[in-house]
Amino acid sequence: MLNSSSYFSLNGQxxxxxxxxxxxxxxxxxxxxxxxxxxxxxxxxLGLIDRHLARLCEGAKILSIPLDSSxxxxxxxxxxxxxxxxxxxxxVVKIIVTAGEGGRGYQSPADIKPTIICSxxxxxxxxxxxxAQPLSVRYCQHRLSDNQxxxxxxxxxxxxxxxxxxxxNCGRYxxxxxxxxxxxxxxxxxxxxxxxxxxxxxxxxxLKRAGIKGVMRSVMIEEIFPACNxxxxxxxxxxxxxxxxxxLLLCNSVKGLASVGSLYDGQxxxxxSLPIDQQTLMLYQKLIELYPQYK
Amino acid sequence: MLNSSSYFSLNGQxxxxxxxxxxxxxxxxxxxxxxxxxxxxxxxxLGLIDRHLARLCEGAKILSIPLDSSxxxxxxxxxxxxxxxxxxxxxVVKIIVTAGEGGRGYQSPADIKPTIICSxxxxxxxxxxxxAQPLSVRYCQHRLSDNQxxxxxxxxxxxxxxxxxxxxNCGRYxxxxxxxxxxxxxxxxxxxxxxxxxxxxxxxxxLKRAGIKGVMRSVMIEEIFPACNxxxxxxxxxxxxxxxxxxLLLCNSVKGLASVGSLYDGQxxxxxSLPIDQQTLMLYQKLIELYPQYK
Numbered sequence: 001m002l003n004s005s006s007y008f009s010l011n012g013q014x015x016x017x018x019x020x021x022x023x024x025x026x027x028x029x030x031x032x033x034x035x036x037x038x039x040x041x042x043x044x045x046l047g048l049i050d051r052h053l054a055r056l057c058e059g060a061k062i063l064s065i066p067l068d069s070s071x072x073x074x075x076x077x078x079x080x081x082x083x084x085x086x087x088x089x090x091x092v093v094k095i096i097v098t099a100g101e102g103g104r105g106y107q108s109p110a111d112i113k114p115t116i117i118c119s120x121x122x123x124x125x126x127x128x129x130x131x132a133q134p135l136s137v138r139y140c141q142h143r144l145s146d147n148q149x150x151x152x153x154x155x156x157x158x159x160x161x162x163x164x165x166x167x168x169n170c171g172r173y174x175x176x177x178x179x180x181x182x183x184x185x186x187x188x189x190x191x192x193x194x195x196x197x198x199x200x201x202x203x204x205x206x207l208k209r210a211g212i213k214g215v216m217r218s219v220m221i222e223e224i225f226p227a228c229n230x231x232x233x234x235x236x237x238x239x240x241x242x243x244x245x246x247x248l249l250l251c252n253s254v255k256g257l258a259s260v261g262s263l264y265d266g267q268x269x270x271x272x273s274l275p276i277d278q279q280t281l282m283l284y285q286k287l288i289e290l291y292p293q294y295k
Numbered sequence: 296m297l298n299s300s301s302y303f304s305l306n307g308q309x310x311x312x313x314x315x316x317x318x319x320x321x322x323x324x325x326x327x328x329x330x331x332x333x334x335x336x337x338x339x340x341l342g343l344i345d346r347h348l349a350r351l352c353e354g355a356k357i358l359s360i361p362l363d364s365s366x367x368x369x370x371x372x373x374x375x376x377x378x379x380x381x382x383x384x385x386x387v388v389k390i391i392v393t394a395g396e397g398g399r400g401y402q403s404p405a406d407i408k409p410t411i412i413c414s415x416x417x418x419x420x421x422x423x424x425x426x427a428q429p430l431s432v433r434y435c436q437h438r439l440s441d442n443q444x445x446x447x448x449x450x451x452x453x454x455x456x457x458x459x460x461x462x463x464n465c466g467r468y469x470x471x472x473x474x475x476x477x478x479x480x481x482x483x484x485x486x487x488x489x490x491x492x493x494x495x496x497x498x499x500x501x502l503k504r505a506g507i508k509g510v511m512r513s514v515m516i517e518e519i520f521p522a523c524n525x526x527x528x529x530x531x532x533x534x535x536x537x538x539x540x541x542x543l544l545l546c547n548s549v550k551g552l553a554s555v556g557s558l559y560d561g562q563x564x565x566x567x568s569l570p571i572d573q574q575t576l577m578l579y580q581k582l583i584e585l586y587p588q589y590k
Contacts (some may be wrong), residue, residue, distance in 0.1 A: 008319050016312030023413055024303050028502050030390070031453035032327035038399070063454070096324070104333070104387065104416045106453065106460040106484055117319055121399045145440035146476060150454055155388065157452035158326035158401065159358070159445055165401040166359050181441060189401055 007083060007120040012075040015231050016084045026115055028098025031106065032156035034115075035059040037215075040254045041120070044080060044089045048253055051215045056097060059153035065114055067101050072097065072116060079118040092254055094119045098156070107126040108238050127255065130174060133277065133295070134261025135250065137188065140143035140164035140176040144186050144210035152213040163190050173264065175250060177242075178211075185237040186210055190257075193215035195237055196249045196279070202232040203241075216251040221281070223290065228282045234266075236276045256294035257287050300416040307370040311527050312346060320343035321410055323393030326401065329410075330354040332390045332510075333368075335549045336415070337588040339375060339384045343548055344368075345386065346510045351392060360409055362450035367392065369413060374413040387549055389414045393451070421551065426467060426589070429556025429571065430545065432483065435459035435471040436561045439481050439505040439563050447508040456484050470545060472537075473506075479531040481505055483545050487512035487536070488530055491542035491574070497527040510548040516581075518585065523577045542572050551589035552582050 002151070006017045028092045029229040037056055040047040052210055060067035065104035083089070095116040096284040102109045129162050142163040164176050174189045186205050187193055195203045204221065215216060242248070248260040259280050263271040298400045303310045322328035332351050335342040348364050355362035369389060379382070395579040397404045424548055437458040445452070459471050470483045481500050482488055487509040489496045499516065520527040537543070543555040554575050558566040 006320065008316065010319070014320075015316060017316065019316060019318055020313060021303065021310060021312065023314055023318060024414060025301065025303070026309075026324070027320070029324045029393075030331070030451070031457055032451055033454065035458050036325070061455070094399070098324075101520070104389070104419060106456040107460055108457065110541065119319060124399060142444055143442065144358075145442040145445070147438065147440040148476075149437055149458060150440070155454055156325070156327055157454045159450055159452045160442070161330050161401040162322075162403065163444060164324055164359070166403055181443075 003258050007088065008177050009075060009082070009088070010116040012078055019062070022101050023115075026098055026102045027108075028096065028115060028156055030102070032129070033063060033108075034065070034096060034098030034156045035154055036097070036155060036156060037081050038254055039093045039095070040293060041080070041083070041089070041091050041093050044084050046076065046080065046093060047291065047293050048215050048219065050062045051218060052253070055213070056095065057217060059155060060097060062153055063099065064108060065097065065157065066112055066278070067097060067114055075116050076118060083120055086205045089118055090118060091122050092124070094121070096123040096156070099101050099201065113209060124254070130255045130258050134274070135174040136172060136175045136262040136264065137177055137250070137260050138168065138264040138268065139173040139266045140165065140167055140189070141179070144178050146181055148209050151210050152207055153186045154212050162188050167266070173246060177237070180210055183239045184240065187212065191250040191252040191255070193247040194220060194232070194251060195242065195245050196243055196277070198244045198246065200246065202230060203237055204232060205236045205237045206234050214251065215253040216256070219291070220251055220257070224283055224286050226288070227286050228279070228280055230283070243271055246274070247280055248274055249280060249283070257284055302381070302383065304370060304374045304377070304413040306411050308374055309374070317396050320396045320587070321393055322395060322397040322471065323391065323401075323451055325397070328358060329360070329391060329451045329513040330358065330449055331392070331395030331451060332355050332449060333549055334388045334390070335588060336375070336384070336388050339379050340389060341371065341375065342508050342588050343514065344436060345381065346513060347548070350449060350508070350510060351390065354450060355392060357444070357513045358385060358394065358450065359403060359407075360392065361407055361500050362392060362409055370411050371413060378415055380587070383415060386415055389416070391451070396505055419549070425550045425553050426529045429554050429569070430468040431465065431467060431557040431559065432472055432545070432555050432565065433468045433559040435462055435473050435484070437473070437474050438476045441476055441504050445505050447502055447506050449507050454479045459484050462561070469497075475505055475533065478534045480568065482507065486545040486547040486550070489515060489527070489544040490537065491572070492536055493539045493541065497525060498530045498532055499527060500532045501529050509546065511546040511551070514586070515546055515552070516543075519578055519581050522540070522581050522585070523574070524583065525574055525578070538566055541569070542575055543569055544575060552579055
C-alpha cells in the first residue's frame with residue numbers, strides 16, 4: 001500500500017516528536033559531511049540492499065566516517081519493521097549517514113560517532129509514467145564539478161544536481177542530462193545513462209572525475225547486459241556521440257530502467273527522437289525477470 | 296568574556312530544548328542546499344556584518360533561495376541580545392541559511408521557506424597563536440572541485456575542505472594550502488591567501504573557478520592595501536610562484552591577518568621559511584587601526 005505520511009528514525013530510534021538539539025551541530029548539515037542512499041521498498045522488502053550498503057561503506061571510507069555496516073542494516077531492518085507495523089509496505093526508504101556532531105571547523109572529531117537517519121516517503125510523483133512510456137529529457141547547462149577524489153560516491157554535497165534541476169520548472173521533461181566542463185555526457189540528474197552509439201555499441205560514461213556510480217548502473221553492467229549477451233563498455237561519451245546515438249536509456253535503483261524518446265537541448269529545441277529497439281526490450285525483460293519489482 | 300556553552304536560534308526563536316521533526320527533511324542536511332557565515336563577535340558587536348550579509352544574499356541568489364536580508368539581520372540581532380543577556384559577549388556567531396524543508400528529489404519546492412539558524416561558539420582553539428606568531432602551513436593533496444557556477448560563495452558543500460583538513464592530524468600545522476587540479480594556489484582551507492611574489496608584487500588568487508571569496512579578502516583588497524598605498528592584483532598563482540614567493544599572508548574574518556613563517560609540502564618537507572617584511576607590518580597596523588577587533 002501507499003501512504004502519504006513521513007516516518008523517521010534517528011540512530012535506530014523511531015522518531016515521532018522532537019529531535020535532539022545537537023542535530024544543529026551535525027557535520028551533515030554544516031558541511032554535507034556524509035552520504036545517502038534511496039532504496040526501493042517493495043512489499044516490505046528492500047531492493048538491492050547489499051549493493052546499497054556496499055556503496056555506503058565505500059563512501060564512508062573515502063570520507064573517513066567509521067561505519068559499522070551491520071549496525072546500519074540493523075537500524076534499517078528495525079525501521080522496516082516499524083513501517084510494516086504501520087501498514088506501510090511500499091515506497092522509498094532513504095538512509096542518511098553523517099560524520100555526526102562536530103564543533104566548529106573542518107577538522108573531523110577524533111572520535112566520530114556517525115548519525116544514521118532512516119526516512120520513508122511515497123514513491124516519487126510520475127513514477128508509473130517513468131517506466132511506462134519513453135521519456136522527454138533535456139540537456140542541462142550546469143556542469144558537474146570536476147573532482148577525482150569525490151567522484152562516484154553518493155555524498156551529501158549535491159548542489160550540482162540542484163542547480164541543474166532548477167533549470168526548468170514545467171512538466172515537459174522527466175529528466176535532465178548532465179555534462180562535464182569539457183562537454184562530455186556524464187549522467188542524468190537522478191539516474192545513470194546507457195548509450196547505444198551510432199555504430200551500435202553500448203557505452204556508459206566513465207565517472208572517474210565526476211558523477212555518481214549508481215546501484216542500478218552496476219546491476220546493468222554486471223548482470224543484465226551479460227545475461228543478455230550484449231557487450232557494454234565504460235568510456236567517454238562526447239556531445240556529438242550523444243547527438244548521434246541510436247538509443248538512450250536511464251537507470252536508477254528506485255525507478256528502474258527507462259528509455260528516452262525525445263532529446264531536447266538547453267534551449268528546448270528537439271535534438272532528436274529515439275525509438276525503442278529490440279535490445280532495449282531484451283534488457284528490460286531480463287531486468288524484470290531477475291528483479292520483478294522493476295516491472 | 297568567553298563561555299564554553301553553545302547557544303542556538305532557529306528562525307528567530309532561541310532554542311534550548313528540542314528541535315522540530317521536519318529538520319530531518321531540510322534541504323541543507325539532504326543536499327547542502329544552503330550557505331553559511333562565521334562572524335566574529337567582539338564585545339557584543341558583530342564585525343563586518345554588512346559584508347557578511349552581502350555575501351550571504353549573493354549566494355542565496357545563486358542557489359535560488361529567496362532571502363530577506365533584513366529578516367536575517369533581525370534574527371541575528373535578537374540572537375546577540377539573548378547572548379548578551381546570558382553575559383556572552385565574545386566568540387563566533389555562525390549563521391546557516393538553507394532552502395528549508397523539501398521532500399524527496401532535487402527540485403526546489405515552488406515556495407521555499409528558508410531555515411535560518413544562528414549558533415554561538417567560543418573563539419577557535421589556537422586563536423591567539425594564530426595572530427601572534429608566524430604560522431606553519433602545508434600543501435594539501437586534495438584539489439578543490441572545479442565549478443564556475445558555484446565558485447566564490449560560501450555554500451554548504453564543503454567536502455573539499457574536509458578532505459584537505461583530514462590530511463594531517465598533528466598540531467604541527469595551523470593551516471593547509473589548497474590548489475586547483477591544474478596545481479594553481481587558490482586558498483587556504485579556512486582563509487584566503489595574499490602572496491608577495493619574487494618580483495615584489497602582491498597577488499591574490501583568482502577564484503573564478505573554485506574557492507571562497509572571503510570577507511576579509513575583500514577588506515584587504517578594497518580597504519587595507521589601498522590605504523597603505525600598496526598595489527595588489529587578482530591573478531593566477533602557480534605552484535612555482537608560491538615556492539618562490541617572498542611573503543605569504545592568510546586572512547579570515549574571524550581570525551584576522553596572519554603571516555606564514557614556514558611552508559611545508561604534502562610530504563612534510565620544508566619548502567621554505569619566510570620572513571615578516573615591512574609591508575606586512577604596515578598592512579597589519581592599518582587593519583587594526585581600522586578594525587581594532589583584529590589586534
